[in-house]
Amino acid sequence: MSNSLMSTYMPLPVAFESGNGVYLKDTEGKEYLDALAGVAVCSLGHSHPEVTEAICDQARTLVHTSNIYQIQHQIELGEKLCKLADMDKVFFGNSGAEANEAAIKLARLYGKKQGIETPNIIVMNGSFHGRTLATLSATGSRKVQAGFSPLVSGFVRVKYNDIEAINAIAKNNSDIVAVLVEPVQGEGGVIVPDADYLDNIRKICDKNNWLMMLDEIQTGTGRTGKWFAHQHSDNAKPDVMTLAKALGNGVPIGACLAAGKASDIFSPGTHGSTFGGNPLATRAALTVLNVLEKSDIIENAATMGGYLIEQFNDALNGVESVVEVRGLGLMVGIELNKDCGELVKQAFENQLLINVTAGKTIRLLPPLILTKEQADTIVGTLTPLIKTFV
Ligand SMILES: *Cc1c(COP(=O)(O)O)cnc(C)c1O
Numbered sequence: 001m002s003n004s005l006m007s008t009y010m011p012l013p014v015a016f017e018s019g020n021g022v023y024l025k026d027t028e029g030k031e032y033l034d035a036l037a038g039v040a041v042c043s044l045g046h047s048h049p050e051v052t053e054a055i056c057d058q059a060r061t062l063v064h065t066s067n068i069y070q071i072q073h074q075i076e077l078g079e080k081l082c083k084l085a086d087m088d089k090v091f092f093g094n095s096g097a098e099a100n101e102a103a104i105k106l107a108r109l110y111g112k113k114q115g116i117e118t119p120n121i122i123v124m125n126g127s128f129h130g131r132t133l134a135t136l137s138a139t140g141s142r143k144v145q146a147g148f149s150p151l152v153s154g155f156v157r158v159k160y161n162d163i164e165a166i167n168a169i170a171k172n173n174s175d176i177v178a179v180l181v182e183p184v185q186g187e188g189g190v191i192v193p194d195a196d197y198l199d200n201i202r203k204i205c206d207k208n209n210w211l212m213m214l215d216e217i218q219t220g221t222g223r224t225g226k227w228f229a230h231q232h233s234d235n236a237k238p239d240v241m242t243l244a245k246a247l248g249n250g251v252p253i254g255a256c257l258a259a260g261k262a263s264d265i266f267s268p269g270t271h272g273s274t275f276g277g278n279p280l281a282t283r284a285a286l287t288v289l290n291v292l293e294k295s296d297i298i299e300n301a302a303t304m305g306g307y308l309i310e311q312f313n314d315a316l317n318g319v320e321s322v323v324e325v326r327g328l329g330l331m332v333g334i335e336l337n338k339d340c341g342e343l344v345k346q347a348f349e350n351q352l353l354i355n356v357t358a359g360k361t362i363r364l365l366p367p368l369i370l371t372k373e374q375a376d377t378i379v380g381t382l383t384p385l386i387k388t389f390v
Helices: 049-061 072-085 096-113 133-138 163-172 197-208 279-294 297-315 342-349 372-388
Strands: 016-020 023-026 031-034 089-093 120-124 155-158 176-181 211-215 240-243 254-258 322-328 331-336 355-357 361-364
Touching: 031 372, 049 279, 072 089, 072 254, 072 279, 089 096, 096 133, 096 176, 096 211, 096 240, 096 254, 155 163, 163 176, 163 197, 176 197, 197 211, 279 297, 297 322, 297 331, 297 372, 331 372, 342 355, 342 372, 361 372
Parallel strands: 120 155, 120 176, 176 211, 211 240
Antiparallel strands: 016 023, 023 031, 089 254, 240 254, 322 331, 331 361, 355 361
């Protein structure tokens, strides 16, 4: 532990020295099953051989040049991402918050181009979009916002999974330019909306000429068992989509993708980033996409996610403190009827890494390469802890 670090985190008393697939090894050589993957980041597992090789090779060749020059891997990654997501253009930053900042700026410019002087964006209760000022203002959590007023204005908040609330705003507010929403709320407690929620948002956005902006920072890049979570819906292709977390398997990178009328909003000088899309990060992300494309890892996420939910439902059947087991792909939540942050420590003591979010929801975000045996270990380790948790 260090006294020189600002106390923004409360780390567990452990440091990991190495990782291999689903496992992490601490400085004492003790091995842990990582069912969190650096918060949905290391989807291919730790130290993935192909990604590791790409990073090493690129580090030996060229790490950074700046966007004053063309960057070959950035161009290639952009083309590949647009093709996979059926989008037209992309901007690269270094994190999820930055990807959302780009989306928010884009939406404001989009409004200005239609003569809307004070453009507003609809956001959701319980949402999480990042820790920068604009993204924490968009975030639907008082805890995230506490102490940081004055917040950035221009956000109108509604209940998640409530189409009528959005319709009501459409009737009364002519300054709306976009809806920003997570296909599944992650930090908010692994909240999966109704199957037609995104389709209905698409319809409202089309009707009102708003941008549909999906924050797929946590749900994207295979996590939910599809390349992007909105692909579970029939008709929910967004105008803007943000990605980060798993895109670089641990190398920091964020992306803001745009399609159609949203794709030509920025012009030179309106947005930028020194590090954004540098050769190292884009080479790593390109390798991640290639690995996902040629493997059945995304399918495995769907299968293993379903398996985990089924196994937990079985194992926890009749346990009074369990409110619900839910999820999509390998984004799995177990909601208890009381705060259970303490379980993170108990699981850790049993060499299992998990997370608790929104106070009462155990969140599992394991690498997408998880095997059935490893899933069984997660269920076998966690079930007795939940049963005896008081
Ligand atoms: C993690 C996350 C962010 C913020 O990403 P950072 O890389 O931490 O800035 C934004 N939105 C969602 C949905 C996230 O899960």
